[in-house]
Amino acid sequence: MTAIDLSIRAAAAEIELIGVTKSYDAKNTIIPAIDVTLRPGEFTVVLGPSGCGKSTLLQMIAGLERVSGGRIVIGGREVQDLEPKHRGCAMVFQNYALYPHMTVAENMAYSLKVAGVSKSERAERVATVAKMLGLADYLTRKPSQLSGGQRQRVAIGRAIIREPGVLLFDEPLSNLDAQLRHDMRVELAELHRRIGATSVFVTHDQVEAMTLADRILILNKGHIEQFDTPKAIYHHPASVFVAKFIGSPPMNILEVEGDGSVLRLADGQVVANYSGTGKFQLGIRPEDIAVNEGGSIKTEIRYREDLGSHEILETKIAEQNLRIAMPFGVEIDTTRTLSLSFPQARLHLFDGDTGRAIANAFGGAQPASVKEYQ
């Protein structure tokens, strides 16, 4: 029975959003206009703070919300005016939304029943999916008799049983505890590899985004801030918003001013060489700051947090907060002034007004073009 794993396999569909907008009334625009293409079989994580429109975006793809404008194309078919059942999408909800009065098997088979699939085929498909998700022993139980992780698995089973071309996830892990969340993450990644459906996963959790995504779409107030691989987003954030959103602790952002040759903090300390003039925002990750290696930037520790594997030092320079991550085992004399240096190759420079990244500011590796998704 080894072939059984392959029997649920979706024909992944490409999803194209063309000028998609959403507004509830003239004043409340949730999504101004989004153009994006999700490749067939790709796992896209839509990441953003609450209220950024990410769930609305997902529901528009699913057909649970109407678009106010623009087109949605799934697998070459324009679907924005179709009912959800005609779009070839399936969805996993945050609170599972299982039918409380049905057994696990009935829950998973319901969509097939509605579609008029024969009883014997329904049983067969349920058996396949249940085996795949380790639910075979629970088929006759009601959702109330299952644990959170099992319920979520049933919800996933219900979604994949129709072999949809598109799988949509609306914060499916946020109701689980930390350990279970990790396990489910691993399972989801594996499941995606096996099923191969184009997946869209909405979350506000950057760890889920970083670990699951082929590409992360970062949404802020309905705008795409960046759409790129997790690596590119971490190492080359396209804007201050992305830089602050990804990474734990997040990237330090310092207000600096360029005089044509160097960048200075408000108190006059030179932090980097740069030929531009005017106001900039300088980003550096806490773990990239070099401490006590003959650096010229002086600061004092205000607070230290020992996290075991590493230590976070809270400091202030020129009235701005600066976090430093120290690897385990490095002893720091907390009573003395620290001298810091910012390795030029690790710096990120952003425009002082727009917050967009400035490419090639210090030579070296650079932010990926924002154009890639357009």
Add this chain to the structure above:
Amino acid sequence: MVENARSINIAASILLAIGILYIVGPLYLTLSTASQSYEYMLRNGLAWVPGTELFANMGKVIHDTRIPVQMLNSMIVAFSNALATCALSFLSAYAIVYFRIRWAGVAFALILATIMLPLDIRVITTYQVASNIFSPLNGVLDFTGLNSLIEMVFGAPVQLELSVLDTHFGLIAPLVAHGTGTFLFRQFFLTLPKDLFKAARMDGAGPIRFLIDILLPLARPSFASLFVLTFLSGWTQYLWPLVGASTPDMQTAVVGLARLVPDADGQVPDFPMIMAGAVLVSLVPLTMIALLQRFLVQGLVLSEK
């Protein structure tokens, strides 16, 4: 349990005993009187000792009065009332909770407001409408001046007339629409996972399918409790059946029971027979409660199981 002290326990037990006595006392008096003969009652007044005439008295009720036919009327009225109330409340709550309707809040407030306007208050208007169910329409036509227009064109104004007094429909319809049921179902729907409707839509089930496949089975306890409650209130209705039905064959059992007391002065009512009738009439709701009390509690608790 708030306190466990012995003195409080004793006090609570005494209070409880008084309460039970208060409730059971009249019931006992009813039963014991029902089991005595008319002659015994004429001699001794209401009986505190049970006698042997219960079945004879019941037989008298069944053979000599209209109570059997009136119980059938009560059955029809209470049953249809309960069924129609359940259906109407379920559908209106479904519309209010699951669809984005303009003014849904206002509509719900208006429905709730009917709780504050029970039939007893609007019995005269209800009687007017029941005596001619087209009277509101006629009123609107008169008020808007449409009728004078129609009179000019056709020579006569529209005056439709249809009385539902003295019919089962007339007895049932005014009882059906009230806010309690809608409220009960609404509260129940709100305890369900809120993405259920969306999940069903993703599964390909439209609103009707969702209603039948998902909501209906889930709402079974609520249905049962609302059914029992409205059945009981329909069975015990007094004012409206009294006004709405004028012939003995259309009246309900509760009204018929009251009519067993003779109108003429100076005649001592046959209390044993009346009490036997009361026992008979109570049997139906008692059976109902005995059979469905589990649902009654379940549906009112409103918890997700």
